[in-house]
Amino acid sequence: MLKLGVPSKGRLMEQTFDWFGARGVTLRRAGSDRDYAGSVDDADGLELVLLSAGEIPRELATGRIHLGVTGSDLVHDRLADWDRQVAELTPMGFGQADLVLAVPACWPDVDTLDDLDAAAAAFRRAHGFRLRVATKYHRLVREFLRANGVADYQLVDSQGATEGTVKNLTAEAIADITSTGETLRANHLKTLADGLVHQSQATLYASRRADWGNGAADILADLAPRLDVDPAAL
Numbered sequence: 001m002l003k004l005g006v007p008s009k010g011r012l013m014e015q016t017f018d019w020f021g022a023r024g025v026t027l028r029r030a031g032s033d034r035d036y037a038g039s040v041d042d043a044d045g046l047e048l049v050l051l052s053a054g055e056i057p058r059e060l061a062t063g064r065i066h067l068g069v070t071g072s073d074l075v076h077d078r079l080a081d082w083d084r085q086v087a088e089l090t091p092m093g094f095g096q097a098d099l100v101l102a103v104p105a106c107w108p109d110v111d112t113l114d115d116l117d118a119a120a121a122a123f124r125r126a127h128g129f130r131l132r133v134a135t136k137y138h139r140l141v142r143e144f145l146r147a148n149g150v151a152d153y154q155l156v157d158s159q160g161a162t163e164g165t166v167k168n169l170t171a172e173a174i175a176d177i178t179s180t181g182e183t184l185r186a187n188h189l190k191t192l193a194d195g196l197v198h199q200s201q202a203t204l205y206a207s208r209r210a211d212w213g214n215g216a217a218d219i220l221a222d223l224a225p226r227l228d229v230d231p232a233a234l
């Protein structure tokens with residue numbers, strides 16, 4: 001069998017089902033909305049596993065699933081050296097969102113990363129602790145700020161409603177996913193001009209760690225033309 005992990009709910013699940021459906025592979029939830037069992041028509045040997053979008057990177061990295069659909073933000077953030085653990089088979093053209101750095105709109109002198117660096121140093125002198133950046137994307141944000149020479153900050157973990165942390169005085173800046181920008185605006189935040197950390201979209205990945213024996217590689221080879229992916233990417 002070839003195990004395919006797909007987000008278990010919401011638009012990401014529905015659009016994944018539509019994407020496979022348009023390529024002649026019918027994916028379905030087996031039962032009710034609350035039943036996380038899945039079923040597959042029209043693709044022999046393919047097994048559907050419904051999982052949390054956030055857990056799919058780890059399931060790919062441990063090799064418990066052969067294929068997985070999730071946002072590229074989650075793969076790049078959750079997995080160290082992600083491309084040694086998974087192969088990107090194809091971006092899927094939905095679930096687009098930008099991971100951005102944002103600061104209070106009322107900070108007139110902070111529009112770029114250089115400005116943020118200067119503000120962070122001034123903040124530390126004034127307050128005796130480092131400027132706090134709230135995010136759930138720890139790896140991506142650390143790497144991005146290091147690459148751009150911003151050092152005088154601390155990350156604070158925020159697993160949801162991240163834009164609210166500034167108003168709640170638990171952070172001075174945030175890094176979070178945005179698509180329409182409405183949540184940022186509603187929380188009086190502005191993105192830095194050069195603060196785009198990652199452009200994400202739903203992506204089909206293959207595990208480099210899964211067991212590709214027992215026919216799994218053949219099942220992928222059979223599916224590949226319909227999905228327009230190259231199994232040699234593995």
Ligand SMILES: Nc1ncnc2c1ncn2[C@@H]1O[C@H](COP(=O)(O)OP(=O)(O)OP(=O)(O)O)[C@@H](O)[C@H]1O
Nearest residue numbers: 052053054070071072073074095096097177179200
């Ligand atoms: N507003 C948005 N527009 C488009 N994509 C988004 C938006 N918010 C989040 N996403 C994307 O959806 C994917 C899943 O997001 P998230 O980690 O929040 O999962 P979730 O909905 O909380 O699901 P779960 O708890 O099951 O993991 C991520 O790849 C993220 O980039």
Ligand SMILES: O=P(O)(O)OC[C@H]1O[C@H](OP(=O)(O)OP(=O)(O)O)[C@H](O)[C@@H]1O
Nearest residue numbers: 160161162177178179180181182183184
């Ligand atoms: O730019 P916008 O269109 O306003 O979208 C951005 C919001 O969407 C996501 O939140 P989601 O609703 O998935 O919940 P979460 O904050 O709990 O992750 C994201 O975390 C932002 O808060």
